Amino acid sequence: MSGIKFFTHALRTFRTTGSLVPSSPALVARMTKPEDFRKARVIVELGPGEGCMTEEILHIMPEQARLTAFEVNPQFVKLLEKYRSPRFEAIQDGAQHLGKYIEDGSADIVLSSLPLANFSRELKNEIMDAVLKAMKPDALFIQYQYSLLDARLIKNAFSGVKRGYVWRNVPPAVVYFCRK
Numbered sequence: 001m002s003g004i005k006f007f008t009h010a011l012r013t014f015r016t017t018g019s020l021v022p023s024s025p026a027l028v029a030r031m032t033k034p035e036d037f038r039k040a041r042v043i044v045e046l047g048p049g050e051g052c053m054t055e056e057i058l059h060i061m062p063e064q065a066r067l068t069a070f071e072v073n074p075q076f077v078k079l080l081e082k083y084r085s086p087r088f089e090a091i092q093d094g095a096q097h098l099g100k101y102i103e104d105g106s107a108d109i110v111l112s113s114l115p116l117a118n119f120s121r122e123l124k125n126e127i128m129d130a131v132l133k134a135m136k137p138d139a140l141f142i143q144y145q146y147s148l149l150d151a152r153l154i155k156n157a158f159s160g161v162k163r164g165y166v167w168r169n170v171p172p173a174v175v176y177f178c179r180k
């Protein structure tokens with residue numbers, strides 16, 4: 001999708017999309033540090049959109065790893081078809097339903113671009129429960145946001161939370177690295 005098409009589509013679907021432009025290369029790089037993915041086998045992506053994070057994850061993840069992405073927007077799911085392979089599948093379903101597809105306690109990394117601040121409390125809780133269930137005990141949850149509105153939700157859900165900022169993104173983003 002061209003930049004202008006993404007922009008107009010994002011305007012129409014702002015509540016779920018949560019952004020008018022795809023994440024910057026700086027934010028993608030911060031979310032996908034190769035050292036975090038080196039030993040991962042089961043990787044889950046939430047809210048891939050048109051695939052800027054997806055493409056980088058597929059590039060850095062080990063050969064034997066498998067990436068499953070959950071995206072509610074059918075137009076984005078269609079775009080993600082170009083990455084389809086035995087190592088990647090995009091599922092058109094909400095992140096809150098990931099337990100239907102991912103075995104409990106099997107995920108090494110869950111990487112989320114979901115615009116949590118736009119969601120109801122109920123949906124946020126459903127998503128956090130599903131993420132925690134899917135994660136291995138030593139798994140990593142990575143989430144970016146454009147505000148600190150959900151800092152407490154994330155802090156309460158995980159025992160270890162590290163926070164970083166990416167200023168070279170419009171708007172600047174906060175990135176959470178979380179352990180169970």
Ligand SMILES: C[S@@+](CC[C@H](N)C(=O)[O-])C[C@H]1O[C@@H](n2cnc3c(N)ncnc32)[C@H](O)[C@@H]1O
Nearest residue numbers: 019022023047048049070071072073094095113
């Ligand atoms: C801020 S965009 C992120 C797109 C891309 N990953 C990026 O960083 O530029 C958030 C994405 O989450 C998707 N989304 C919203 N609610 C969702 C849900 N409940 N489950 C899965 N995806 C969802 C939207 O359709 C949108 O593609």
